[in-house]
Amino acid sequence: xxxxxxxxxxxAILFIIGAMGVLVRRNALIIFMSVELMLNAANVAxxxxxxxxxxxxxxxxxxxxxxxxxxEVAVGLALIVAIFRSKNSINVDExxxxxx
Amino acid sequence: MTVDLILFLILAAVAIATALxxxxxxxxxxxxxxxxxxxxxxxxxxxxLGAPFIALxxxxxxxxxxxxxxxxxxxxxxxxxxxxxxGLNWQKPMxxxxxxxxxxxxxxxxxxxxxxxxxxxxxxxxDFGGPRAIGELLFSRYLLPFExxxxxxxxxxxxxxxxxLNKKEGGQK
Numbered sequence: 131x132x133x134x135x136x137x138x139x140x141x142a143i144l145f146i147i148g149a150m151g152v153l154v155r156r157n158a159l160i161i162f163m164s165v166e167l168m169l170n171a172a173n174v175a176x177x178x179x180x181x182x183x184x185x186x187x188x189x190x191x192x193x194x195x196x197x198x199x200x201x202e203v204a205v206g207l208a209l210i211v212a213i214f215r216s217k218n219s220i221n222v223d224e225x226x227x228x229x230x
Numbered sequence: 231m232t233v234d235l236i237l238f239l240i241l242a243a244v245a246i247a248t249a250l251x252x253x254x255x256x257x258x259x260x261x262x263x264x265x266x267x268x269x270x271x272x273x274x275x276x277x278x279l280g281a282p283f284i285a286l287x288x289x290x291x292x293x294x295x296x297x298x299x300x301x302x303x304x305x306x307x308x309x310x311x312x313x314x315x316x317g318l319n320w321q322k323p324m325x326x327x328x329x330x331x332x333x334x335x336x337x338x339x340x341x342x343x344x345x346x347x348x349x350x351x352x353x354x355x356x357d358f359g360g361p362r363a364i365g366e367l368l369f370s371r372y373l374l375p376f377e378x379x380x381x382x383x384x385x386x387x388x389x390x391x392x393x394x395l396n397k398k399e400g401g402q403k
Contacts, residue, residue: 132234135341136238139337139340140245140246140275142333143246143249144245144246146329146332146333146336147250150253150325150326150329153324153328153329154321154322154325155253156312157309157312159258159304159307159309160252160258162300163265163300164253166265166292167249167252167268170272170292173284173288174275177276177281177284180279180281181279181358184358186358186359186363186367187367189284189364192281192284194379196287196291197379197382198382199291199292201382201385202386203296203299204299204387204389204390205386205389205393208390208393209393210307211393211394212393212394214307220312221312
């Protein structure tokens with residue numbers, strides 16, 4: 131028997147580690163992986179609530195989130211490859227073409 | 231301390247350690263491999279929570295397809311390690327401070343509030359979270375979102391192909 135709070139705390143910790151990765155790292159690929167980690171943390175919370183309330187709707191939500199994540203990864207990695215072709219770097223500090 | 235709780239604590243330690251490993255390793259390939267381990271641990275959490283279908287989807291879609299795509303792009307671009315640039319030096323301590331503040335707030339709120347629901351029991355009904363139950367719900371109440379998902383995937387596929395199209399060679403159109 132594990133209280134729901136423990137799962138929510140775990141989910142919050144994973145989410146915060148992901149957010150820290152987005153803020154600290156400069157490699158666009160690792161930033162992207164951190165975004166995946168944050169999505170996953172949200173999924174943990176949804177499944178925990180679904181199981182605590184004995185209702186399957188949370189799990190359906192997780193299923194849809196996974197679909198969106200897969201689509202996002204396909205488009206995002208294509209964007210990173212396109213950026214690498216034009217700038218020859220994926221350091222996000224060097225991608226500042228819109229800066230005046 | 232029941233068996234469930236001990237299992238949860240060990241798995242939580244593994245999940246947090248692998249997430250930190252993903253965050254801290256300098257080599258992007260190691261980061262990706264740490265993240266695979268993290269996704270596998272989360273899949274075991276789903277099994278503990280009585281969601282076998284979601285657990286296996288997690289393994290195939292996240293740990294399988296998505297991370298293979300990541301590793302493929304890392305190795306294709308050859309950017310495992312960025313050269314050490316100067317960057318914005320004040321950002322890192324700032325980010326760590328803000329993250330710690332957020333974490334303290336979150337844990338405080340989670341444990342000060344009354345429990346939002348009862349304990350998660352270890353004995354859900356026979357087919358809770360199985361493919362049959364999920365499928366019945368997915369193809370009845372959630373049929374429209376399910377169909378919209380297919381359009382989303384199609385758009386993502388077309389978008390990825392268009393973005394990576396080499397315009398110099400394919401310029402005859």
